[in-house]
Amino acid sequence: MKKLSALFIVGIILPMMLVSFKPEKPSKPETAQYVVIAWNDLGMHCANLDFTNMCILPPYNNQKVHIIQKGSSTALPVVMPHSSGLYVTYEIPGNTYSVGKTNFWTYSQHLFGVTLAPNVGLAGFGLTGTMLNADTINYHYATGIPITAYPDAALTTSTPYQLTLIKAFNSGGSQVGSTQSVIPISHEINCVSSGCHASEMAILQAHEQVSGFNIANKPILCANCHSDNALGMPGTAGTPPFSQAVHQKHGGFINTGTIADCYKCHPGPNTQCWRDTMHSSGGVVNKCQDCHGSVSNVGNTIENGRNPWLQEPSCGASNCHGPNYAEEPGLLFRQSKGHGGLFCSTCHSSPHAILPSSRPEDNVQNIALQGFSGTLKTCTVCHGYTPAGPGPHGYNPLGIKPVNGNIPAKNQLLQNYPNPSTFMTNIPFHISKAGKVKIEILDLNGKNITTLINNNLQPGEYKEEFYTSKVTSGTYICTMNIDGKTDFIKIIVMK
Numbered sequence: 001m002k003k004l005s006a007l008f009i010v011g012i013i014l015p016m017m018l019v020s021f022k023p024e025k026p027s028k029p030e031t032a033q034y035v036v037i038a039w040n041d042l043g044m045h046c047a048n049l050d051f052t053n054m055c056i057l058p059p060y061n062n063q064k065v066h067i068i069q070k071g072s073s074t075a076l077p078v079v080m081p082h083s084s085g086l087y088v089t090y091e092i093p094g095n096t097y098s099v100g101k102t103n104f105w106t107y108s109q110h111l112f113g114v115t116l117a118p119n120v121g122l123a124g125f126g127l128t129g130t131m132l133n134a135d136t137i138n139y140h141y142a143t144g145i146p147i148t149a150y151p152d153a154a155l156t157t158s159t160p161y162q163l164t165l166i167k168a169f170n171s172g173g174s175q176v177g178s179t180q181s182v183i184p185i186s187h188e189i190n191c192v193s194s195g196c197h198a199s200e201m202a203i204l205q206a207h208e209q210v211s212g213f214n215i216a217n218k219p220i221l222c223a224n225c226h227s228d229n230a231l232g233m234p235g236t237a238g239t240p241p242f243s244q245a246v247h248q249k250h251g252g253f254i255n256t257g258t259i260a261d262c263y264k265c266h267p268g269p270n271t272q273c274w275r276d277t278m279h280s281s282g283g284v285v286n287k288c289q290d291c292h293g294s295v296s297n298v299g300n301t302i303e304n305g306r307n308p309w310l311q312e313p314s315c316g317a318s319n320c321h322g323p324n325y326a327e328e329p330g331l332l333f334r335q336s337k338g339h340g341g342l343f344c345s346t347c348h349s350s351p352h353a354i355l356p357s358s359r360p361e362d363n364v365q366n367i368a369l370q371g372f373s374g375t376l377k378t379c380t381v382c383h384g385y386t387p388a389g390p391g392p393h394g395y396n397p398l399g400i401k402p403v404n405g406n407i408p409a410k411n412q413l414l415q416n417y418p419n420p421s422t423f424m425t426n427i428p429f430h431i432s433k434a435g436k437v438k439i440e441i442l443d444l445n446g447k448n449i450t451t452l453i454n455n456n457l458q459p460g461e462y463k464e465e466f467y468t469s470k471v472t473s474g475t476y477i478c479t480m481n482i483d484g485k486t487d488f489i490k491i492i493v494m495k
C-alpha cells in the first residue's frame with residue numbers, strides 16, 4: 001500500500017512540477033517545441049507469471065508514441081516523421097528487471113523455441129531501450145516489453161497500472177520532451193484463483209483425452225494447437241481457435257450476465273481492467289457484455305466467422321457513437337487515426353481506458369498536457385493557439401459566432417481573403433435569418449475536400465478559416481448552402 005501511494009505521488013506531482021517550473025526562456029538553441037504523447041495499444045495486457053505447467057500468454061506489452069512539433073497562428077502542428085532524426089527512449093522507473101519475478105526465461109526455449117537474453121522479451125525489446133520507427137509510419141513503438149506487475153520494491157504487491165517514462169531526443173542527442181504513460185499488466189488469469197479449477201495440473205489432466213496432448217511435455221503452450229491471433233500462431237488444423245474453445249466451453253455455466261462473468265478469467269476482481277469513462281459514468285454501457293455480448297457469444301461469433309482479436313466492437317457502430325466518431329473503415333480503434341493523422345488513442349487513450357479513467361495513473365499524461373483529465377481537447381497543446389476552424393470530429397471550441405452585431409439584409413457568400421493564399425484564407429459570409437448552413441470546399445470535379453460548417457446559425461456576419469496549406473496548388477470551389485439555395489466562390493491556392 002505504501003509503495004502504491006509512492007507511485008501515485010511520482011505520477012501526479014512530477015508532471016505538475018514540470019508544468020509549473022517551466023523555465024522562462026529555453027536554454028537550448030533548439031527553437032522548435034515538441035509535444036510527446038504515449039499510450040498502450042490494448043488498455044490491458046495479461047500474462048502468466050508461473051510457466052511451470054502452461055502458458056496462455058507470455059509477458060508482452062506494447063507502447064506507441066507520437067512526437068508533434070507544436071504549431072502557431074502561422075504554422076500547423078507537424079507529426080514528426082522518421083526523417084527528422086528524432087528518437088525516443090522508454091523505461092519503467094522502479095521496475096528494472098523481470099527475471100526472478102517470473103520464470104518465463106526458464107521456459108522460453110521450450111515454449112517458443114527461442115533463447116532470450118535475461119529480461120529481453122519475445123520481440124527483442126527489454127524493460128528499457130530505444131523505440132523503433134520507420135519511413136512509412138509517423139510514430140515510435142516498442143513491442144513485447146516483458147514487464148511484470150511487480151515493481152522492484154513491491155515484489156508481493158500486484159501493481160497493474162505502472163507508469164513508463166518516455167523521453168524524446170533530437171538527432172544531436174538533446175532531450176526535446178518527455179511524458180509518462182500507463183503500461184498495464186496483470187497476472188490475474190484466474191483458472192485456479194477464481195475457485196473454478198482445482199489446479200493447473202487438473203486442467204491439463206482433463207485435456208489428456210485429446211490426441212497429441214502430452215502432459216509430460218509441459219509446460220504446454222495452448223496456442224501450439226489452438227490458433228491465437230494475440231501471438232500470431234496458426235494452431236493445428238481442425239482445432240478451434242483458443243478464444244472460441246475457451247468461451248464456448250465455459251459460456252454454458254458462467255452466464256450471470258454481469259461483469260463478474262468476464263472477471264472470472266479476465267483481470268479481474270483486483271485489477272478491474274475496464275475502467276474508462278463509460279464504466280464510471282454508469283450510463284447505458286455498464287458491463288463488458290454491452291459491447292461484446294455474453295461469454296458464449298464471444299465464442300460462437302468466432303465459429304460464425306469472427307476473427308478473434310482482429311474483429312472487435314467499434315465506437316462508430318450505428319447504435320453507439322455513429323459515423324462522426326468512427327474508426328477508419330476496416331480498422332480497429334487501436335489501429336485507427338483521426339484528426340491530424342494522429343491515432344485515436346493520442347487524445348482518448350487506450351481501449352477500456354478511454355479518458356477520463358477511474359484509475360488516476362491513466363489520467364496523469366493529459367493532466368500534465370492540458371491541466372485536467374479527460375479527452376485531449378485543448379487545441380493549444382498542439383496548435384500553440386486555438387484555431388477558429390473545426391478541430392477533431394468538427395468540434396469547434398470557439399463556437400461559430402458572428403464577427404459583429406450587424407444583421408445583414410440577405411444571405412451571401414463573399415470573396416475569400418487573402419486570395420491566392422498559401423497557408424490559411426478567411427471566408428466571410430452573411431446570414432439574414434436563422435437556419436441550417438452548410439459550407440463546403442470542393443475540387444473542380446465537385447469532390448468534397450472538407451466541410452467547414454454544417455450548423456444551425458443565427459442571423460449575422462461571419463468568417464470561417466480554411467487551411468489551404470493542407471491542399472495542393474490549384475483552384476477550388478467554396479459552396480454555401482442555406483434554405484436549399486447554393487452560393488459559390490472560387491478560391492485560388494498558390495504555393
Ligand code: HEC
Pocket residue numbers: 054055207210211212213214220221222223224225226238239240245246249
Ligand atoms: C495438442 C494440441 C492441444 C493443446 C496443446 C491444447 N489443446 Fe485444447 N483442444 C485440442 C483439441 C484437438 C480439442 C478438441 C476440439 C473439439 O472437440 O472439437 C481441444 C479442446 C479444448 C477445449 C474445449 C473442450 C471441450 O470439452 O469442449 C478447451 C477449453 C481447451 N481445449 C483449452 C486448452 C487450453 C487451456 C490449453 C493450454 C493449457 C489447450 N487447450 C492446449 C487440442 C489442444
Ligand code: HEC
Pocket residue numbers: 056057228229230242243244246247250254261262263264265266288289292293294295298302307308309310311312
Ligand atoms: C473461462 C475464462 C474466460 C471467461 C469467463 C471469459 N473469457 Fe474472454 N478470454 C479468455 C481467454 C483465455 C482469452 C485469451 C485467448 C487468447 O489468448 O487468444 C480471452 C480472450 C478474449 C477476447 C479476445 C479474443 C476475441 O475473441 O476477440 C475477448 C474480446 C474476450 N475474451 C471477451 C470476453 C468477455 C466480454 C467476457 C465476459 C462476457 C469473457 N471474455 C469471459 C478467457 C475467458
Ligand code: HEC
Pocket residue numbers: 041042043044259262263266273274278285287288289290291292309312313314315332333334335351352
Ligand atoms: C464500450 C465498449 C466495450 C466494453 C464495455 C468492453 N470492451 Fe472490450 N473491446 C472493445 C473494443 C472497441 C475493442 C477493440 C479495441 C481495439 O482496437 O483493440 C475491445 C477489445 C477487447 C479485447 C481484445 C484485446 C483488445 O483490447 O483489443 C478483449 C480481451 C476485451 N475487449 C475484453 C473486455 C472485457 C473483459 C471487458 C469487461 C471487463 C470489456 N472488454 C469491455 C469495447 C469494449
Ligand code: HEC
Pocket residue numbers: 315316321325326327328333336337338339340342343344345346347348375376377392393395
Ligand atoms: C486530436 C484529438 C482527437 C483525436 C485524434 C480523436 N478524437 Fe475523438 N474526440 C476528441 C474531442 C475533442 C472530442 C469531444 C468532441 C465534442 O465534444 O464534440 C472527441 C469525442 C469523441 C467521441 C465521443 C462522442 C460522443 O458521442 O460524445 C468518440 C466516440 C470519439 N471521439 C472517437 C474517436 C475515434 C474513433 C477516433 C479515431 C478515429 C478519435 N476519436 C480521434 C478528440 C480527438
Ligand code: HEC
Pocket residue numbers: 068076077078079339340341342346347376377378379380381382383386387388389390391392395396397467470
Ligand atoms: C494532439 C495534437 C492536436 C490537438 C489536441 C489538436 N490538433 Fe488540430 N491538428 C493537429 C495536427 C497534427 C494537424 C495536421 C497538420 C497537417 O495536416 O499538416 C492539425 C490540423 C488542424 C486544422 C487544419 C485542418 C485540418 O483539419 O487538418 C485545424 C483547423 C485544427 N487542427 C483545429 C483544431 C482544433 C479546433 C483543436 C482543438 C479542439 C485541435 N485542432 C486540436 C494536431 C492537434
